[in-house]
Amino acid sequence: MMCPKTELHNGLSFGTRSVLLCLILTFTVCVAEQSELICSHQPIVALAGDDVILPCYLDPPISASSKTVVWTRPGLDPKYIHVHYSPVYLRQNPSYNNRTRLFDDELQNGNVSMKIFKVKISDAGKYFCTLRSMLKEASIQLTVGAVSTPIIEVVAYSTTNSVLQCESKGWYPEPEVVWLDGEGNLLSAGPTETVRGPDDLYTVSSRVTVENIHHNFTCRVQQKDINQTRETHFNFIDGSVPAGTIVVTVSVPVFVVILAIFICWKCCSKS
Ligand SMILES: *[C@@H]1O[C@H](CO)[C@@H](O)[C@H](O)[C@H]1NC(C)=O
Ligand SMILES: *[C@@H]1O[C@H](CO)[C@@H](O)[C@H](O)[C@H]1NC(C)=O
Numbered sequence: 001m002m003c004p005k006t007e008l009h010n011g012l013s014f015g016t017r018s019v020l021l022c023l024i025l026t027f028t029v030c031v032a033e034q035s036e037l038i039c040s041h042q043p044i045v046a047l048a049g050d051d052v053i054l055p056c057y058l059d060p061p062i063s064a065s066s067k068t069v070v071w072t073r074p075g076l077d078p079k080y081i082h083v084h085y086s087p088v089y090l091r092q093n094p095s096y097n098n099r100t101r102l103f104d105d106e107l108q109n110g111n112v113s114m115k116i117f118k119v120k121i122s123d124a125g126k127y128f129c130t131l132r133s134m135l136k137e138a139s140i141q142l143t144v145g146a147v148s149t150p151i152i153e154v155v156a157y158s159t160t161n162s163v164l165q166c167e168s169k170g171w172y173p174e175p176e177v178v179w180l181d182g183e184g185n186l187l188s189a190g191p192t193e194t195v196r197g198p199d200d201l202y203t204v205s206s207r208v209t210v211e212n213i214h215h216n217f218t219c220r221v222q223q224k225d226i227n228q229t230r231e232t233h234f235n236f237i238d239g240s241v242p243a244g245t246i247v248v249t250v251s252v253p254v255f256v257v258i259l260a261i262f263i264c265w266k267c268c269s270k271s
């Protein structure tokens with residue numbers, strides 16, 4: 001670099017100051033180049049409706065306050081999720097309007113993490129954080145799930161055996177359903193019925209036939225990708241059998257009696 005030599009009144013030559021400036025600039029650029037942009041390698045898991053932070057930072061820390069920080073999701077149009085300090089206008093994807101922020105106080109420590117408010121299932125995917133001036137880019141995966149507590153109903157009831165149905169609405173991704181007895185042993189149940197709603201959420205239901213003698217049953221709905229489990233217990237002792245199902249208890253013997261009379265009548269009329 002050309003550093004002109006011009007004596008100034010304050011004694012320090014312009015040349016010396018230029019050299020100092022050159023050194024400082026070189027130092028800054030060096031530090032900037034050594035700094036790495038690091039985003040979490042682990043996927044970030046959140047439940048729909050939660051606020052979530054996608055952690056990314058410069059290490060060693062240098063201020064990103066007056067640098068252009070751009071968060072994008074390739075594949076979306078427009079792909080810009082959040083833009084900080086850009087000399088040109090980059091249109092934000094409208095589905096993220098008013099839902100993102102960077103942390104002003106943290107930017108000066110090189111922390112370029114982005115917060116997304118009220119995440120949606122559709123927010124799941126790969127995000128990129130880019131610092132153009134430093135030619136740095138890193139990516140981070142966001143996984144979004146949805147859960148709900150199952151509900152157990154008695155769909156058939158007799159004094160010895162009953163059929164229980166467990167239903168849970170509003171899961172994402174698709175969960176699995178298991179039944180457990182009072183000792184925590186797996187019960188063999190019918191196949192799980194799965195329905196996907198227009199909102200992309202799954203409703204699952206499963207039926208199991210149980211002996212009433214085991215009093216405490218558990219329906220457990222679980223999703224391993226988002227590490228979530230919801231369960232509901234059912235207890236015959238609590239008098240949880242709804243009045244409507246008692247009809248089945250009464251009507252089965254009545255039906256048997258009618259059938260017996262009918263068979264008798266058929267037999268009698270033959271002879
Ligand atoms: C974002 O906030 C502004 C001002 O509060 C409001 O006018 C705009 O409708 C909001 N946009 C969305 C998508 O909620
Ligand atoms: C970055 O800022 C966020 C929000 O304040 C904070 O949760 C996170 O711990 C910070 N990360 C680092 C590496 O300081």
Ligand SMILES: *[C@@H]1O[C@H](CO)[C@@H](O)[C@H](O)[C@H]1NC(C)=O
Binds near residue numbers: 217
């Ligand atoms: C039923 O079992 C679960 C654990 O499997 C337990 O947490 C719950 O308290 C039990 N309920 C009753 C009424 O015994």
Ligand SMILES: *[C@@H]1O[C@H](CO)[C@@H](O)[C@H](O)[C@H]1NC(C)=O
Binds near residue numbers: 227
């Ligand atoms: C899953 O969740 C449980 C409790 O909620 C926690 O103890 C465990 O560390 C979590 N596992 C993973 C892999 O996140």
